[in-house]
Amino acid sequence: MIETTAELAAACKELATSDFITIDTEFLRETTFWPELCLIQMASLTTEVIIDPLAKGIDLAPFFELMANPNVLKVFHAARQDIEIIFHRGGLIPHPIFDTQVAAMVCGFGDSVSYDQLISRTKGVQIDKSSRFTDWSRRPLSEKQLDYALADVTHLRDAYIYLKAELEREGRSSWLSEEMDILESRETYDMHPDDAWQRLKMRLRKPQELATVKYVAAWREREARSRNVPRSRVLKDDAIYEIAQQQPKDTEALSRLRTIPKGWERSAAGTAVLEAVNAALALPKAEMPHVPRHTQAPEGAAAAVELLKVLLKLISEKHGVAPKVIANSEDLDKIAADGEKAEVAALSGWRRELFGAPALQLIKGEIALRFVGKKVDTVSL
Template sequence: MIETTAALEDACAKLAQSDFITIDTEFLRETTFWPQLCLIQMASPTMEVLVDPLAKGLDLKPFFELMADRKVIKVFHAARQDIEIIHHLGNLVPHPIFDTQVAAMVCGFGDSVSYDQLVQRTTGAHIDKTSRFTDWSRRPLSDKQLEYALADVTHLRDVYAALKAQLEREGRAGWLTEEMAILESANTYDIHPDDAWLRLKARLRKPTELAIVKFVAAWREREARSRNVPRSRVLKDDAIYEIAQQQPKDTDALSRLRTIPKGWERSASGTAVIEAVNSALTLPKAEMPHAPKPTRSPEGTGAAVELLKVLLKLISDKEGVAAKVIANSDDLEKIAAEGEGADVAALHGWRRELFGDTALKLISGGVALRFVDKKVEAVEL
């Protein structure tokens, strides 16, 4: 277990000599806005290390420098949360990266294969998962916890080697480029408070309601970040929806809302919410957010989407690529409604070659689906 900056610097220098390293982190975030980093696991083909970021006086600068080293491929499984932590603490996004979960989808292991399933299917090894939900912030960590944590990166070396070889053998190495570019972009992790309302699922359509949701959600986001508490600890989603619908302009009106705890309206938070509501209501109508107008799809689009789903499943199974990597439901609806004019990933690059061209032929009558010998097949007309 590395607990000093000098030991970390030495380990990172040795790891940097490898073409790739595998990385995983253990963290807690149930009671905080920002994840609390509790353990870092790294491995190269010749060494493995555990780093205690909670050790007194430990400076993670050598680790962040390794993450920024473009000569070393950083291998993660389901990388987004690990990268989010690194981005928050080190103000950087690791480059270059290889996400084995995405690679596994391209290699035919299903839509979201778990790490232990992937290890078992590629290496035959079994991982003891009993330590997965332990408290990683408590010290000392048990030998069982450390063994579990280290297994996350030692097995990942073999998984990476197997997936990399399969991608190269099948000529699909370039297929990961687009997905990795998204994970390597700082914009993926920089969510501005003013955009926080876009994460909410309220079925509100009036511009004034949407403006209030936007302003109150932005206040909640800033408050949660500054206090480092979960958003729901500041104000629940249901309360934001009710505030947007009832539009309380003073604390008395706020106190009458069902979702507001008794007395909360007299707090500094209650005052801030009232200010947010009144600010939203003073916006010029032209500056208020608008819900997108529902588009009426051409007649027959629904049936065309169902045919495209069958075609997608057919090609996904045949080529051994997870369907959701090729196209999602929105892609299929846009292809069915707009044809060649649909601006979707499924009509670009390798996805078009694999699926998009055939999909366009299907909806234009150039390809048919038929059921033969208990299976569906696509035939050119």
């Protein structure tokens, strides 16, 4: 296991000569806002390394330089959390990247295929998962833990080679570009505290409620980051919902809320929440956030969406692509309601060619669905 900066620099220099490298990390984040990086694993076709980022005095600069090297493709599985860690620690996003989970969906492995499922289907190897939930921050790590960690990147090499060949054979390599662009976008990992409210899923009816949610969620985000604790340790989502609805303006009103622990209203956090609520309510009417209007779906829209779901499943099975990559439920709702005017990814690029165009034909009554030999198929009208 690499524990010095000199060893790390030598390993990264060797890895930088490869066309691609596979990468995985082990981390903990149960008690922190930012994930605690505990281990880094990398492999090329000729080199395999494990790095101890907790080693005393180690500087990860050579690793971050490798992540920024445009000549080396970085291969991850379910890349988002790994990239989030690299972005937080190194201030950069790896480029270029290849996510085998996304590639597997494009190649027909189903929605959000797990790493062990991918390796089982591409290599016929069953992975020992007994070390998955161990404490990676404890030292020394056992040989079993190290073998498990290294296997995450050595098997990934073969999975990448398999998926790359499948994508090229099917002419689908370009289909990944849109998803990779999202994974390489700084906005994916660098959410501004003022936008933290977007993580919360709720129906709000009044501008004052939305303003309160935005201000309180922004305070919670800053507080959680500064203290490096999970958001729920600062204030639970349910409490934000209740605060938005009741809009307490003083400690007495705050103390009456069911989601607020007894005495919390007199704490510094309680004071800060009240300041956020009052600031939100003091906004001029013109500056109040706009509450999106939820237009009522026309009669029969639910049945129309169900037909689109059948068409989506039919096309995904026929072409061997996971439905989730093509369109989600919200996309189908919008297509059913707005047709060609729907602003969804399913109506552009390869998704339109595969599904969007037939979906619009179905809506216009130009094609229909029918049973043929106990199977569903489309027929032109």
